[in-house]
Amino acid sequence: xxxxxxxxxxxxxxxxxxxxxxxxxxxxxxxxxxxxxxxxxxxxxxxxxxxxxxxxxxxxxxxxxxxxxxxxxxxxxxxxxxxxxxxxxxxxxxxxxxxxxxxxxxxxxxxxxxxxxxxxxxxxxxxxxxxxxxxxxxxxxxxxxxxxxxxxxxxxxxx
Amino acid sequence: xxxxxxxxxxxxxxxxxxxxxxxxxxxxxxxxxxxxxxxxxxxxxxxxxxxxxxxxxxxxxxxxxxxxxxxxxxxxxxxxxxxxxxxxxxxxxxxxxxxxxxxxxxxxxxxxxxxxxxxxxxxxxxxxxxxxxxxxxxxxxxxxxxxxxxxxxxxxxxx
DNA sequence: TGCGATTAGATCGTGTGCGATAAAATTGAG
DNA sequence: CTCAATTTTATCGCACACGATCTAATCGCA
Numbered sequence: 001x002x003x004x005x006x007x008x009x010x011x012x013x014x015x016x017x018x019x020x021x022x023x024x025x026x027x028x029x030x031x032x033x034x035x036x037x038x039x040x041x042x043x044x045x046x047x048x049x050x051x052x053x054x055x056x057x058x059x060x061x062x063x064x065x066x067x068x069x070x071x072x073x074x075x076x077x078x079x080x081x082x083x084x085x086x087x088x089x090x091x092x093x094x095x096x097x098x099x100x101x102x103x104x105x106x107x108x109x110x111x112x113x114x115x116x117x118x119x120x121x122x123x124x125x126x127x128x129x130x131x132x133x134x135x136x137x138x139x140x141x142x143x144x145x146x147x148x149x150x151x152x153x154x155x156x157x158x159x
Numbered sequence: 160x161x162x163x164x165x166x167x168x169x170x171x172x173x174x175x176x177x178x179x180x181x182x183x184x185x186x187x188x189x190x191x192x193x194x195x196x197x198x199x200x201x202x203x204x205x206x207x208x209x210x211x212x213x214x215x216x217x218x219x220x221x222x223x224x225x226x227x228x229x230x231x232x233x234x235x236x237x238x239x240x241x242x243x244x245x246x247x248x249x250x251x252x253x254x255x256x257x258x259x260x261x262x263x264x265x266x267x268x269x270x271x272x273x274x275x276x277x278x279x280x281x282x283x284x285x286x287x288x289x290x291x292x293x294x295x296x297x298x299x300x301x302x303x304x305x306x307x308x309x310x311x312x313x314x315x316x317x318x
Numbered sequence: 319t320g321c322g323a324t325t326a327g328a329t330c331g332t333g334t335g336c337g338a339t340a341a342a343a344t345t346g347a348g
Numbered sequence: 349c350t351c352a353a354t355t356t357t358a359t360c361g362c363a364c365a366c367g368a369t370c371t372a373a374t375c376g377c378a
Contacts, residue, residue, distance in 0.1 A: 016213075016217060025188040027230070027306060028188075028305050032180070032181040033181065033185070034313065035313060071176065071186070072186045072190060075326070075328070076365080076369095077364065081364075099326085101327070101373045122179055136180065139305050140180055143187055147190065196366085224357085240334070258355095259343055260342070
């Protein structure tokens, strides 16, 4: 399990972008989402919308804050996203009776169907592209360690 | 060096987002860029703009296509980005004399100063956050393998 | 019990990132 | 030499992602 900050400078003329962990994450993230795009197009969803449906498929009726925490997104990004999904009839947003500051998000019937189809997408990509268990586990482990490190670094900045 | 598709499905109710390599890349990428944001704000740059300046700092006078290849960006993203940087006086865009389809991108004097400052940002983050050589190398290795796999998967889709 | 502090979600403006499309220039087969 | 195919860059519209800011509701200390 690696530890430490990964964006390490190299030559005196400054780092090449390829040597930056941040850039490699950035490029890998966009490229991976592009692998999803045939499925996203088929479902009429964007990647962040697919993520929301996956979360609600797992556990319907979550609050906006819970979804935001799970996706590491602030509400300035999430609220408009949920509004668009509500506008297309896939989910509803209702103020909580227990705490009127909170909004509960639930899938509609159409949303449940779409969420079930969305839940199959990662498996479709797994099947189409071929995968090994080791590659999956190795990458996931490293990314989770990296995310842990980034969170730790962010917490240190707040002191 | 891991191989294989990393987004592997898990339980029958569909994958959790945390189990998806794609989501972990996505979340890590945004979180890492947020670590950069104090420096980005100080420079008056966005992250993609910083990347462009890093590339031109390394080698001025590149064509748009070269920059796009290095950043894994299409010209529909890159052209507006370069236009904005040109509008703020950091670079110029000139049609190549050798091939009028191509545009050469060069830093202005102000751009060179800003690019030199930009080149110091990754080192600043390295110093502020503490880093280990092993953590850096491990993460970079895994991300580069992942990017290689994604590119291979993308090529297969085009056949 | 009052009210300042805090929490939760929302809106606005700007810069990407991508699907779609277009214009201009170059290449090379016929 | 012609012209279809290809290449390069650009524009448009939409969905984020984030900094900034706002409104409404709840909490808990005095």
